[in-house]
Amino acid sequence: MPQLNGGGGDDLGANDELISFKDEGEQEEKISANVSSERDLDEVKSSLVNESENNSSSSDSEQTDRRPRLRPELESYEKQREYFAEALRRQQDGGFFKGPTYAGYPFLMIPDITNPYLSNGSLSPSTRTYLQMKWPLLEVPGTAALKDSRSPTPGHLSNKVPVVQHPHHVHPLTPLITYSNEHFSPGTPPSHLSPEILDPKTGIPRTPHPSELSPYYPLSPGAVGQIPHPLGWLVPQQGQHMYSIPPGGFRHPYPALAMNASMSSLVSSRFSPHMVPHPPHGLHQTSIPHPAIVSHAIKQEPSGDNFGNSTHGSPSVPVKKEEEKRPHIKKPLNAFMLYMKEMRAKVVAECTLKESAAINQILGRRWHSLSREEQAKYYELARKERQLHSQLYPGWSARDNYGKRKKRKRDNKPDSPQESNFSPQLKKQCVPYLPSEKMCDSPTSSHGSMLDSPATPSAALASPAAPAATHSEQAQPLSLTTKPEGMEKSSDMPSSSSENEESASTFAPPSNSCPRQL
DNA sequence: GCGCCTTTGAAGTTT
DNA sequence: AAACTTCAAAGGCGC
Numbered sequence: 001m002p003q004l005n006g007g008g009g010d011d012l013g014a015n016d017e018l019i020s021f022k023d024e025g026e027q028e029e030k031i032s033a034n035v036s037s038e039r040d041l042d043e044v045k046s047s048l049v050n051e052s053e054n055n056s057s058s059s060d061s062e063q064t065d066r067r068p069r070l071r072p073e074l075e076s077y078e079k080q081r082e083y084f085a086e087a088l089r090r091q092q093d094g095g096f097f098k099g100p101t102y103a104g105y106p107f108l109m110i111p112d113i114t115n116p117y118l119s120n121g122s123l124s125p126s127t128r129t130y131l132q133m134k135w136p137l138l139e140v141p142g143t144a145a146l147k148d149s150r151s152p153t154p155g156h157l158s159n160k161v162p163v164v165q166h167p168h169h170v171h172p173l174t175p176l177i178t179y180s181n182e183h184f185s186p187g188t189p190p191s192h193l194s195p196e197i198l199d200p201k202t203g204i205p206r207t208p209h210p211s212e213l214s215p216y217y218p219l220s221p222g223a224v225g226q227i228p229h230p231l232g233w234l235v236p237q238q239g240q241h242m243y244s245i246p247p248g249g250f251r252h253p254y255p256a257l258a259m260n261a262s263m264s265s266l267v268s269s270r271f272s273p274h275m276v277p278h279p280p281h282g283l284h285q286t287s288i289p290h291p292a293i294v295s296h297a298i299k300q301e302p303s304g305d306n307f308g309n310s311t312h313g314s315p316s317v318p319v320k321k322e323e324e325k326r327p328h329i330k331k332p333l334n335a336f337m338l339y340m341k342e343m344r345a346k347v348v349a350e351c352t353l354k355e356s357a358a359i360n361q362i363l364g365r366r367w368h369s370l371s372r373e374e375q376a377k378y379y380e381l382a383r384k385e386r387q388l389h390s391q392l393y394p395g396w397s398a399r400d401n402y403g404k405r406k407k408r409k410r411d412n413k414p415d416s417p418q419e420s421n422f423s424p425q426l427k428k429q430c431v432p433y434l435p436s437e438k439m440c441d442s443p444t445s446s447h448g449s450m451l452d453s454p455a456t457p458s459a460a461l462a463s464p465a466a467p468a469a470t471h472s473e474q475a476q477p478l479s480l481t482t483k484p485e486g487m488e489k490s491s492d493m494p495s496s497s498s499e500n501e502e503s504a505s506t507f508a509p510p511s512n513s514c515p516r517q518l
Numbered sequence: 519g520c521g522c523c524t525t526t527g528a529a530g531t532t533t
Numbered sequence: 534a535a536a537c538t539t540c541a542a543a544g545g546c547g548c
Contacts, residue, residue, distance in 0.1 A: 331541045335528035340542060348544095356543040357524040364525040382527075398529045402539060 327402060329396050332389035335378035339367055 333341070340363050347359050347366075367375070392395070 105521040334527035
């Protein structure tokens with residue numbers, strides 16, 4: 001299990017996975033990061049290459065093409081880390097953000113929040129604070145409720161981001177930015193707002209890449225007003241939201257609420273989960289627009305699903321209504337989800353594959369092939385994500401979303417024959433879900449273990465000592481075993497289903513990690 | 519139009 | 534405590 005909470009209670013900035021890794025004698029983080037990144041690229045590349053033996057030639061060019069790109073990003077990342085470190089120091093000084101010191105998260109420098117509503121946009125370096133930003137997956141109750149739960153918003157309002165993702169410049173965190181926000185006026189960020197992030201390619205200072213900003217959560221109104229849209233380049237054309245913000249509804253309140261209810265609470269030095277200020281609009285606490293907030297319209301179980309709204313107080317209100325009004329607060333994304341968001345576009349671009357199921361298989365493999373450091377990065381992000389989420393929604397519980405999906409049936413025991421008889425869920429056990437021809441590698445068994453993770457990665461992971469270079473050199477196309485053999489992310493890594501499946505991993509046909517293109 | 523598919527991980531519930 | 538279940542994202546596909 002992931003050490004979510006570093007040390008009892010203080011998971012804020014606690015040493016978590018990352019540190020553990022180091023303890024294991026990992027190489028210098030930096031180095032490993034580079035190496036792993038390279039390896040990742042290699043894998044990606046190789047996977048692509050494998051995908052069609054035909055295109056083998058492209059790999060080289062591709063590789064040379066890419067590597068240079070990544071490094072700068074890594075550097076960037078390192079820089080960010082430094083900023084985070086500073087942020088952490090500040091926070092520990094009494095800053096509210098003590099907790100969510102997103103070590104792995106890009107921080108956005110904004111005026112000291114304890115002094116939230118800066119009248120003007122001037123940010124004094126001395127008073128500035130790093131604020132992580134997350135752009136909301138906001139879907140507010142109301143109009144959104146009319147839509148499909150899964151895609152509560154029209155395409156243009158969708159919070160899906162891939163659309164704007166730049167395949168060629170994918171920062172490790174890029175995909176995290178799923179939200180766009182019209183509230184941000186694209187523009188040149190004040191220099192003080194952009195932590196000297198240089199464009200990897202040009203070397204020219206650039207606006208922090210969205211990925212460099214904590215993407216999910218809303219920023220204070222004040223800050224919002226002052227901070228140029230970090231996602232400028234990827235901000236959807238005017239009027240496009242990532243979230244379905246009801247026309248008259250939250251549009252305006254959104255930013256304000258976001259800050260008032262959420263950020264301010266976070267900002268408050270006396271932050272207390274239960275002190276979250278209620279929005280002036282009388283919205284329920286959970287109604288606070290947030291990236292994670294989605295239309296409550298989410299398929300709610302017609303009945304019987306009146307799970308405790310008590311969680312959020314106002315028990316007096318009729319359960320039904322209450323439910324209806326309550327926005328759907330999504331679960332914070334876990335490490336893998338974050339990774340998926342980031343990499344999906346890339347994979348799609350590379351593989352010309354669109355089916356998520358297939359893509360996810362690939363992503364799953366790649367995930368396993370990631371070095372610990374890289375994974376740690378995501379675990380860290382996820383951890384921060386959860387922290388922030390919990391701060392924003394103190395009363396929220398994953399349970400709140402239970403039953404809202406209306407379905408969730410699959411999941412039958414892989415091996416219980418009898419069950420299969422009556423189980424409604426027809427999960428394809430051993431058949432890799434690769435649409436039609438698109439078989440990439442042959443994932444074999446189902447229950448997650450069908451994919452053979454590259455023997456190498458696991459080895460690399462297992463033995464940090466093993467030169468990553470070697471690994472990268474091998475550039476084994478992800479073979480399929482989902483579970484990197486005994487690559488226990490053991491203690492320091494969040495337990496992953498990737499326990500060991502050593503046996504399975506044995507066979508690893510160096511094959512395509514990408515499903516065959518059509 | 520809705521649910522499934524697929525992946526991993528977190529957190530909930532059940533045993 | 535372990536096992537099991539649900540949900541988070543994504544988008545094509547089938548009914």
